[in-house]
Amino acid sequence: MNKGAVRIRGLSVRRGRTEVFSRLDLEVAAGSITGVLGPSGSGKTTLLRSIVGAQAGVSGEVTVLGLPAGSPPLRRRVSYATQAASVYDDLSVRQNLRYFARVLGAPRADADRVIELVGLGSAASQRVDRLSGGQRGRVSLAAALLGRPELIVLDEPTVGLDPVLRAELWELFGRLARDGAALMVSSHVMDEALRCDRLLLIRDGALVADTTPGELLESTGAADPEAAFLAVIAAGGLRGEAHAPGRHSRDGAGS
Ligand SMILES: Nc1ncnc2c1ncn2[C@@H]1O[C@H](COP(=O)(O)OP(=O)(O)OP(=O)(O)O)[C@@H](O)[C@H]1O
Numbered sequence: 001m002n003k004g005a006v007r008i009r010g011l012s013v014r015r016g017r018t019e020v021f022s023r024l025d026l027e028v029a030a031g032s033i034t035g036v037l038g039p040s041g042s043g044k045t046t047l048l049r050s051i052v053g054a055q056a057g058v059s060g061e062v063t064v065l066g067l068p069a070g071s072p073p074l075r076r077r078v079s080y081a082t083q084a085a086s087v088y089d090d091l092s093v094r095q096n097l098r099y100f101a102r103v104l105g106a107p108r109a110d111a112d113r114v115i116e117l118v119g120l121g122s123a124a125s126q127r128v129d130r131l132s133g134g135q136r137g138r139v140s141l142a143a144a145l146l147g148r149p150e151l152i153v154l155d156e157p158t159v160g161l162d163p164v165l166r167a168e169l170w171e172l173f174g175r176l177a178r179d180g181a182a183l184m185v186s187s188h189v190m191d192e193a194l195r196c197d198r199l200l201l202i203r204d205g206a207l208v209a210d211t212t213p214g215e216l217l218e219s220t221g222a223a224d225p226e227a228a229f230l231a232v233i234a235a236g237g238l239r240g241e242a243h244a245p246g247r248h249s250r251d252g253a254g255s
Contacts, residue, residue, distance in 0.1 A: 005030045005151050005182030006051055010060035013046050020046045020205045023060070028184060028198075030150065033177050035196030036186040037229070043205045044186040045083070048153050051184065052080040065150055076104060079149040083156050085140035089129035093120055093139050096128060097146065106147035114142040117172060119165070134161045141169070145176070152176060154185045158192065170195040193225040201229055201238075209238035 006028035013021045020043045028034050036044045049055035050062055053070015062069035065077055087096050097111035115124050118138040128136055141157050154173075158166045170192070173183050177197070185196070193199050194213045201209040201216075209216065209232050213225065219238060222228035232238050 004028065005065060006184070007063040008051075008061065011050060011062060012059045013043075013050055013055060014057040015046065021050075022205065024207055026200065026207065026210060028151075028182055030182045031177055031180050032197040033173050033183045033185060033195065034198045034200060035193050036184055036200050036202065037190060037193055037225075038188065038202035040188060042202045044188075044202060045155055046205075047200075047202065048080070048155050048184060048186060051151075052078055052153050054080070076147055077149055078151040078153065079144040079146070080153045081140050081144040081155060081157060083159070085136045087128050087136065087139045087143065090127065092125050092127050093131070093142075094124045096139055097142055100143045101146050104147045110146050114145045117145055118142045119168060134165065137161070138169075148181075150181055152181050152183045154183065156186050156188070158187065158189070166192075190226040190229055191224070193229075201232060203233060208232050208236075211238055 004027050006026075008024060008026045011021055011024040012019065024047075036047060038044055046055060050058050051064060051069055053062075053064075053074070064074055067074055088099070091099065093115060094111055097114060098108055101108060101110050112124070115121055118141050120135065120138055120142065123131060123135060128139055131139070137157065137160065141154065144152060144154065158169055161169070173185060173195070177183055185192075193216070196213060199209065199211050199213060199216060200207060201211070211219075216225065216228045216232070216238070220228040220231040222231050
């Protein structure tokens with residue numbers, strides 16, 4: 001039995017006038033890949049930001065590696081790659097990663113290790129502003145792997161990548177999970193669901209299914225994850241077990 005990496009109880013999040021989540025409960029195990037899937041605007045980024053402690057307007061309990069989300073000791077143990085690559089354009093790939101390694105207190109040699117992991121070895125000396133969008137994203141992903149974090153949170157890491165590269169990255173995610181890390185990976189590409197150990201299907205701020213790829217296909221009788229997702233929505237949840245009420249707009253709510 002894997003130990004828990006994330007435990008959420010009664011999570012509610014308000015962004016502006018929108019209550020994105022309402023009383024959400026879930027758990028994420030170490031040594032596994034949890035896919036956070038759902039359409040654009042469903043709340044994937046908000047959930048990931050709540051777990052890394054970067055989201056305002058959060059109430060409820062979010063415990064990460066036994067500590068409250070966002071607490072200082074977690075800074076080196078949890079990594080987060082956002083959708084926008086956060087790297088320095090005027091530095092090379094290697095310079096970027098050596099800089100981030102230093103900030104994190106990771107060994108200098110870790111920069112080359114993560115460059116190889118994401119397949120950027122041949123571009124290590126290139127300035128980031130000369131890279132393609134997909135390569136740039138992989139520099140950001142490499143930064144998230146520095147220091148061997150125990151929880152790796154990746155927001156749509158495969159967007160804009162060709163199918164070969166996408167497959168390579170999912171293989172890398174699998175290796176990281178086998179080495180004991182917990183990965184949370186968001187995507188709106190439903191086919192990527194099949195690469196995950198566990199799936200959280202989100203729609204309009206409700207967790208409509210907390211399942212595995214096999215169980216999702218079997219219980220819906222669908223041929224592929226996209227059809228299965230539509231079947232879950234039509235049924236109001238997997239086997240009717242919608243986990244949280246949908247999103248509510250509240251006039252006059254703050255921040
Ligand atoms: N800064 C903000 N202020 C207010 N509401 C926001 C803000 N950012 C996002 N939202 C709202 O929160 C909800 C969830 O957004 P979120 O970014 O979490 O969705 P997502 O599933 O990650 O979408 P995408 O796949 O497009 O990134 C949406 O209704 C969105 O409009």
